[in-house]
Amino acid sequence: MNAPTDLSHLVPDIRLRDVPQALLDALKARFGAQYSTAMAVREQHGRDESSFVAPPPAAVVFAESTRDVADAVRLASRFEVPVIPFGVGSSLEGHLLAVQGGISIDLTRMNKVLSVNADDLTVTVQPGVTRKQLNDEIKSTGLFFPIDPGADATIGGMSATRASGTNAVRYGTMRENVLSLEVVTADGEVIRTGTRAKKSSAGYDLTRLFIGSEGTLGVITEITVRLYPLPEAISAAVCSFPSIEAAVRTTIQVIQLGVPIARVELIDVNTVRMVNAHSKLGLREEPMLLMEFHGSPAGVKEQAELVQEIASEHGGKAFEWATTPEERTRLWTARHNAYFAAIQSRPGCRAISTDTCVPISRLADCLLDSVKEADESGLPYFLVGHVGDGNFHFGYLLDPNKPEERELAEKLNHQLVMRALRLEGTCTGEHGIGLHKMEFLVTETGAGAVDMMRTIKRALDPKNIMNPGKIFSL
Secondary structure (H helix, E strand, C coil): CCCCCCCCCCCCCCCCCCCCHHHHHHHHHHHHHHEECCHHHHHHCCCCCCCCCCCCCCEEEECCCHHHHHHHHHHHHHCCCCEEEECCCCCCCCCCCCECECEEEECCCCCCEEEEEHHHCEEEECCCCEHHHHHHHHHHHCEECCCCCCCCCEHHHHHHHCCCCCCHHHHCCHHHHEEEEEEEECCCCEEEECCCCCCCCCCCCHHHHHCCCCCCCEEEEEEEEECEECCCEEEEEEEECCCHHHHHHHHHHHHHCCCCCCEEEEECHHHHHHHHHHHCCCCCCCCEEEEEEEECHHHHHHHHHHHHHHHHHCCCEEEEEECCHHHHHHHHHHHHCHHHHHHHHCCCCEEEECCCECCHHHHHHHHHHHHHHHHHHCCCEEEEEEHHHCEEEEEEEECCCCHHHHHHHHHHHHHHHHHHHHCCCECCCCCCCCCCCHHHHHHHHCHHHHHHHHHHHHHHCCCCCECCCCCCCC
16 A cells, blocks of 8 residues: 655645535536445545645546536536546546545546548547547547547547647647537536637637647537547657766767658666566667658658668667568557556555656757666656657656655656756646646746736636646645
């Protein structure tokens, strides 16, 4: 059993609000079998992949429609009780924790692809649709949705955290790929932001306001996203390097030369060992880049040859190609399972995951100094990175029953974030602020910017019921 983690330093205004029995009775009357107060269900909805522990929500509502969400929010608003949206629980920063109590609204039953507009390269979905489900349902159109954060997250959750992942270097993040939203506001009103048009100058950009708001301004109930034609040719390759620096220098040169590489992932030697053990692979136990190229057969061949030449200049060797879907899937499945491979490498551990992102020209400076610190600390860790856009993740593996290990991990994380900010980067490239990065948000943006965020929050959620205690303290 993991030891409870004190969250008071993360959420200065943490307090469990009373959930009146009258609200619970009203929810039960309205939702019937879609409502639960069973402890197992509440505990499932009161944890994510972070290392933090908090009391579970008082109840869970399984929404099946926008009307369900609106009714649940109206009832919660009447009693001034917090509402926490829930997808598949894959977030890493404590987004789902009921740090001020309240009810969880599970959106996974809202899992329909509502309309596919292949001619316009758009699709509209409910928030519980996962990225894999979406791509399975549209594969017959010759189109795909490229945002790939690793976990099979829901499109609603990915929108709420402004997710990105392995394909971001070519296709961008959720910020660039969401065209419009349907949102239930803090008083239960249903609004729409944006249209299916590729551009608009009509008023404030409310779509971007809600993208990345982490459930603190409203509950997303419908999303329209961009699609892309499936590439005519796809080729993946792995290349081993004598050092992390050589791999990073290769990546920087590839990006600065404008090679339209679709994916370029860094895996350090610790992670290679963990992935080999977990996925029964035989990858060379050296730092490596895992790359993918999209385009015409001739274009893919040209890109790959150029990257191989650049890698060779930096000591890259043992290029291995994967051109069949089965081979590519095997490689990328291993990469996506790196987090779980790392967790299993130290039974009972939890991971504190970092998420810094820096300008590509500063990547080597930030990454190499951080590797040196982690090695000297003696704390087990893994390292993976979407290095094509300057984003990388350390996972510090700690025993939750040893406070000194958490203290060391937090110290390493703090030093890494401060380094990234000095290099004009960010504390979070894709995971969001949640609980864990609240203090870093103030350092990164300044107190004035955070005060403006608070002003927006108070205007749109005056009772502070929408996922309170996340991003910043009120």
